[in-house]
Amino acid sequence: MTHKLQDLTEKIYNEGVRKAKEEAEKILKEAEKKASQMEEEASQKAKKIVDEAEKKAQETKMHVEAEMKMALKQSTTALKQSIANMVTMQAIEPATDQLFSDKKYLSELIVKTVEGWIKHESTDLEVILPESDRGKMEEYFKNQLAHHLNKGLSLSFSKNLKSGFKIGPADGGYVISFTDEDFNNFFKAYLRPKTNELLFESK
Structure with a gap:
């Protein structure tokens, strides 16, 4: 009788341990699954953040490059215009000064x-x-x-x-002006395009 009771007790114990192990394994697997999902979600979020940052950086780079090209073009045009005006006026002013003197x-x-x-x-x-x-x-x-x-x-x-x-x-009602400045501007309007061509024409 004692032997049977011992066997029964041992059987109940083993069954409890087995069920406890199975439950523990189940909990562990679920935890591992959730951890894997969280890791995947975190990885996707991180990738999205990096992609958006790279996209914004590229857009900023393109915008800055476009602004720099425009500024360079405008400053180059202004410099050419200034040089052409200076050369043109050096050709015109002595003649008009002599004329009006x-x-x-x-x-x-x-x-x-x-x-x-x-x-x-x-x-x-x-x-x-x-x-x-x-x-x-x-x-x-x-x-x-x-x-x-x-x-x-x-x-x-x-x-x-x-x-x-x-x-x-x-x-x-109106006046017609004949001053050295008027003549300078008149001749400059005709000579400046030719001056630009002579100075800056591509070879």
């Missing part, structure tokens, strides 16, 4: 302009001259244009005008 030539030009204007327009005309030239040119024009001055032509002098002259209707 020749008071005889300038006076004849004004007289011809006035006479040409009056042939097609009213004699109600105003000629504006530099204040600095009043002493040299006022008497000359009073003599040369006396018959026009008696018919509505007027002469005025302006401190804001440095060289050349301006001419227009006496009512001040």
Whole structure:
């Protein structure tokens, strides 16, 4: 009887141990499965973060490169323009300075302009001259244009005008300007493209 009871006890013990082991193995497998899933999820999240960071870095790089190319192109264009202007003006300015310093030539030009204007327009005309030239040119024009001055032509002098002259209707509706700056700009508009071509044409 004692032997049977011992066998039964041992059988119950072994059965309990077996079930406990099976339950432990089951729990361990589930834990390992969950750990594997968590590791996979963490790996995927990390990869996604890295991919997004690389994408943003690439976009930033492309944006910076585009901005640098644009800035380089603009600065190169501005530099070329500055060089072309300098070369053009060095060619133009001495000639226009000489032209406008020749008071005889300038006076004849004004007289011809006035006479040409009056042939097609009213004699109600105003000629504006530099204040600095009043002493040299006022008497000359009073003599040369006396018959026009008696018919509505007027002469005025302006401190804001440095060289050349301006001419227009006496009512001040508009004026046509003949100054060294006007001539410089006029010739520069024609010469600058050729200057650019000569300086920067690709060989």
